[in-house]
Amino acid sequence: MSGFSRLFWVLAAFFVLATVVYSVWTYQYELQQLATDPSGGRGSLEWAGTIGLALCAALSVLIAFYLRRSYRSQGGELPEDRMDAEIDDGDAEQGHFSPWSWWPLILAFSAALVFVGLAVGVWLAIIGGAIFVVAIVGWVYEYYRGYFAR
Secondary structure, three states, rough: OOHHHHHHHHHHHHHHHHHHHHHHHHHHHHHHHHHHOOOOOOOOHHHHHHHHHHHHHHHHHHHHHHHHHHHHHHHOOOHHHOOOOOHHHHHOOOOOOOOOOOOOOOOHHHHHHHHHHHOOOOHHHHHHHHHHHHHHHHHHHHHHHHHHHO
């Protein structure tokens, strides 16, 4: 388990404990106020602080759960997280990149055209959307035709 995950589990336990203590304390205080001055006290729980602390506990549990799941899915500690790692420890396959491809440039132009069309006129956004669809299809299928077909 990673250190940050443990930290958030400890925080979650603290917030649960703080919620219980706060709830009991404020309820006892309200009962005491009701006993000393029947017209001033309500004898009920103070909900804003109780719900706020409970939500802090829930958020800590969510973050701890996410960190634990992501730590397990990556297969433990990554080389870039260790102080004693070498550069060669983390040089895995990073994916495929086509340096000769013009499709990303056309795609960026069409996205810019869509956003300009939203500001200027809808007709320009429709033209940009059509170019966007053509650019996406071209980029996805560029290795299925031409010189670099597989």
